[in-house]
Amino acid sequence: MPLQSRHLLGLDGMRREDIQLILDTAVSFREVLDRPIKKVPPLTGKTVANMFFENSTRTRLSFELAERRLSADVLGFAATGSSVSKGETLKDTARNIEAMKVDMVVMRHSAAGAPHYLSRVIEANVINAGDGSHEHPTQALLDMYTIREKLGRLQDLHVCILGDISHSRVARSNIFGLKTMGARVTVCGPATMIPREITRLGVEVCHHIDDVLPSVDVLNVLRIQLERDAGRLFPSLREYHNFYGITRKRLEKAGRTITIMHPGPINRDVEISADVADSEHSVILQQVLNGVAIRMAVLYLLSSRT
Amino acid sequence: MQLLLKNGRLVDPLTGRDEALDLLITDGRIDRIGHSLTSASAQVIELRGKVIAPGFIDMHVHLREPGFEYKETIASGCAAAAAGGFTAVCCMPNTNPPIDDESVIRFIQARAKVALGGLVDVYPVAAVTMARKGEHLAPLAELATAGAVAFSDDGDPVADTELMRRALEYSAMFGKPVIQHAQDPALSKGGVANEGFVATSLGLPVIPRLAEEIMVARDIRLAAYTGGLYHVAHVSTAETLATIRKGKADGVHVTCEVTPHHFVLTDESLRSFDTNFKMNPPLRTQDDVEAMKAGLRDGTIDAIATDHAPHSFDEKEVEFQVAPFGIIGLETAVGLALTELLGKNVLSLYQLVEKFSLNPRRILHLPDIKIEEGEMANLSLLDPVTEWVVDPPSFRSHSRNTPFGGYHLTGRPIGVLNNGQVHWSTPS
Numbered sequence: 001m002p003l004q005s006r007h008l009l010g011l012d013g014m015r016r017e018d019i020q021l022i023l024d025t026a027v028s029f030r031e032v033l034d035r036p037i038k039k040v041p042p043l044t045g046k047t048v049a050n051m052f053f054e055n056s057t058r059t060r061l062s063f064e065l066a067e068r069r070l071s072a073d074v075l076g077f078a079a080t081g082s083s084v085s086k087g088e089t090l091k092d093t094a095r096n097i098e099a100m101k102v103d104m105v106v107m108r109h110s111a112a113g114a115p116h117y118l119s120r121v122i123e124a125n126v127i128n129a130g131d132g133s134h135e136h137p138t139q140a141l142l143d144m145y146t147i148r149e150k151l152g153r154l155q156d157l158h159v160c161i162l163g164d165i166s167h168s169r170v171a172r173s174n175i176f177g178l179k180t181m182g183a184r185v186t187v188c189g190p191a192t193m194i195p196r197e198i199t200r201l202g203v204e205v206c207h208h209i210d211d212v213l214p215s216v217d218v219l220n221v222l223r224i225q226l227e228r229d230a231g232r233l234f235p236s237l238r239e240y241h242n243f244y245g246i247t248r249k250r251l252e253k254a255g256r257t258i259t260i261m262h263p264g265p266i267n268r269d270v271e272i273s274a275d276v277a278d279s280e281h282s283v284i285l286q287q288v289l290n291g292v293a294i295r296m297a298v299l300y301l302l303s304s305r306t
Numbered sequence: 307m308q309l310l311l312k313n314g315r316l317v318d319p320l321t322g323r324d325e326a327l328d329l330l331i332t333d334g335r336i337d338r339i340g341h342s343l344t345s346a347s348a349q350v351i352e353l354r355g356k357v358i359a360p361g362f363i364d365m366h367v368h369l370r371e372p373g374f375e376y377k378e379t380i381a382s383g384c385a386a387a388a389a390g391g392f393t394a395v396c397c398m399p400n401t402n403p404p405i406d407d408e409s410v411i412r413f414i415q416a417r418a419k420v421a422l423g424g425l426v427d428v429y430p431v432a433a434v435t436m437a438r439k440g441e442h443l444a445p446l447a448e449l450a451t452a453g454a455v456a457f458s459d460d461g462d463p464v465a466d467t468e469l470m471r472r473a474l475e476y477s478a479m480f481g482k483p484v485i486q487h488a489q490d491p492a493l494s495k496g497g498v499a500n501e502g503f504v505a506t507s508l509g510l511p512v513i514p515r516l517a518e519e520i521m522v523a524r525d526i527r528l529a530a531y532t533g534g535l536y537h538v539a540h541v542s543t544a545e546t547l548a549t550i551r552k553g554k555a556d557g558v559h560v561t562c563e564v565t566p567h568h569f570v571l572t573d574e575s576l577r578s579f580d581t582n583f584k585m586n587p588p589l590r591t592q593d594d595v596e597a598m599k600a601g602l603r604d605g606t607i608d609a610i611a612t613d614h615a616p617h618s619f620d621e622k623e624v625e626f627q628v629a630p631f632g633i634i635g636l637e638t639a640v641g642l643a644l645t646e647l648l649g650k651n652v653l654s655l656y657q658l659v660e661k662f663s664l665n666p667r668r669i670l671h672l673p674d675i676k677i678e679e680g681e682m683a684n685l686s687l688l689d690p691v692t693e694w695v696v697d698p699p700s701f702r703s704h705s706r707n708t709p710f711g712g713y714h715l716t717g718r719p720i721g722v723l724n725n726g727q728v729h730w731s732t733p734s
Contacts (some may be wrong), residue, residue: 089624109625111627111628112510113508113579113626114626116578117624117625121623132627133510134509135508137507151436195506196501196502196503196506197502197503197506198506201506212725
């Protein structure tokens with residue numbers, strides 16, 4: 001069964017069996033990563049362009065590694081700032097790269113919908129590596145993979161996503177994916193960071209983290225963007241840490257074993273305390289490793305959907 | 307040159323007349339009105355089942371000239387207006403230079419005179435503030451004297467409350483309305499989509515409905531306090547309409563317009579990230595669309611205007627967040643109104659003609675169009691039943707940025723007569 005779409009633009013509307021297929025395919029690639037020789041041939045002769053219009057270190061490295069592990073030829077392209085400020089449109093940039101006979105494009109872009117637009121104007125398979133505050137599908141897939149690896153299932157688990165939900169593409173993709181896979185999802189954060197009508201996505205909303213922790217299986221802690229709207233969404237990092245920061249004390253009070261996730265990079269002792277990030281219940285580094293396997297699975301599955 | 311319009315249904319809100327009649331037009335003047343008129347020399351146009359209405363005006367158009375002639379010119383905009391069934395347009399001041407000096411008004415008037423032989427009356431809307439910056443009043447008296455029919459910083463609201471107060475006071479001296487693109491910029495800053503479920507799903511920066519509602523509420527208080535004439539451009543939310551409805555009931559001089567896209571489309575369309583659904587105010591929800599229809603029906607909404615906003619293909623062929631706001635509307639408005647309002651029993655033909663002609667002219671204090679013997683013919687001819695498909699490549703506008711390409715519509719403009727000129731939209 002191939003994937004329904006020849007692009008990975010987001011998890012909104014993706015079929016359950018497609019998510020299942022990607023997670024299952026990633027299991028065998030995850031196993032490849034434990035071998036002494038971590039390279040397999042499926043993308044031999046294929047060229048993948050990584051177009052990063054926004055700063056990213058780990059996602060770009062993770063994709064690059066996944067591409068190389070699959071024996072693809074890899075083309076890197078980094079340009080910060082919008083297409084307009086560069087003086088060349090996204091369409092022209094992408095078509096120029098495609099003219100060099102590129103098979104797949106991985107794109108990170110600050111504008112929501114940019115990969116959707118790109119998929120209409122070029123022939124290559126498009127993989128969304130994060131578009132504005134919209135989606136970051138491979139992050140959510142690797143999060144789901146990691147939860148499944150740790151807890152054996154997704155169905156009926158209670159996952160809480162904590163932080164600035166309004167501006168988080170990680171939150172949105174996780175919500176879409178987890179709801180499709182049958183999990184219960186709660187979003188938690190200050191009211192200024194919860195977008196309107198989000199309950200219509202089938203999630204619960206909570207503003208006091210201590211109220212929800214006692215029923216939570218997995219806590220996905222989002223990075224707090226220090227620079228965002230300073231002083232308008234929340235008054236100070238100290239206040240955020242006091243009311244929402246995940247500390248050992250807070251987790252002990254919940255009286256329950258909670259798997260701790262974080263998409264990185266971590267602000268230690270702001271949204272998560274150092275001892276929690278490094279604790280035995282934290283799967284943060286597994287997420288990073290699984291990210292390579294998930295991206296290999298996505299690249300592999302899409303490469304056969306030309 | 308004589309034209310005999312046979313058996314057309316004359317719908318004239320000014321006189322209340324609604325009957326099938328013949329009109330004999332000689333050199334652009336209505337010679338005779340009656341039944342079974344004949345003329346040996348006239349070109350006969352059979353209009354059985356068709357409608358003769360007073361000339362339509364689109365009071366919210368961006369003609370882009372001077373300054374942005376690659377998007378639209380006064381000539382191409384007038385051609386689009388005539389093709390769309392309009393004999394008059396108001397052109398907005400966000401040109402370069404902006405319409406904040408009478409020389410720009412004279413330039414526009416000169417260009418309009420030679421477009422289509424002067425068929426389309428072009429009424430400039432001048433800026434409220436110098437360079438539309440919201441800081442100092444433009445020379446409103448000079449602009450009014452030169453021919454400005456209203457004042458607006460359209461595209462940008464007059465956000466400064468004190469300045470808006472002064473603008474209303476000052477413009478009222480000449481009986482000219484202030485047209486407000488009502489949107490509190492502190493609330494709408496950076497936004498591209500209606501705040502709600504769709505924007506939440508898509509992660510798009512938002513323009514809350516509140517931004518419009520708060521400014522309209524403020525402005526209505528200002529209009530009540532100053533006695534100014536206040537017109538709300540392109541209303542988009544149900545609550546805005548409720549506020550205007552109350553203002554009208556309280557006797558405040560407040561009027562408003564709605565665009566076809568705000569009574570046809572919702573923000574659900576944004577899921578495609580197609581930039582032809584990006585406009586300001588943004589598309590709202592189905593509840594708002596229903597409220598627009600109710601407001602049209604109960605008279606809260608006075609006029610239908612398009613906010614015709616041409617942009618080049620390349621300007622719109624970018625990421626959604628990067629694209630400019632706005633769509634063209636002159637060549638689809640009448641078809642959409644006939645299909646969605648007349649065809650779905652939201653408005654009677656009589657009411658529809660009011661909203662395209664009588665009401666907007668009265669908001670702007672333009673003379674009523676008289677369909678009487680001896681008067682110059684200023685007429686829009688409509689076919690309310692023929693089905694057609696919107697075909698942007700055939701548009702007369704320079705630009706093609708419409709979300710309605712491929713739409714199947716019922717009813718369309720046939721032609722227009724004004725200032726001694728005739729223009730047919732379709733081969734007759």
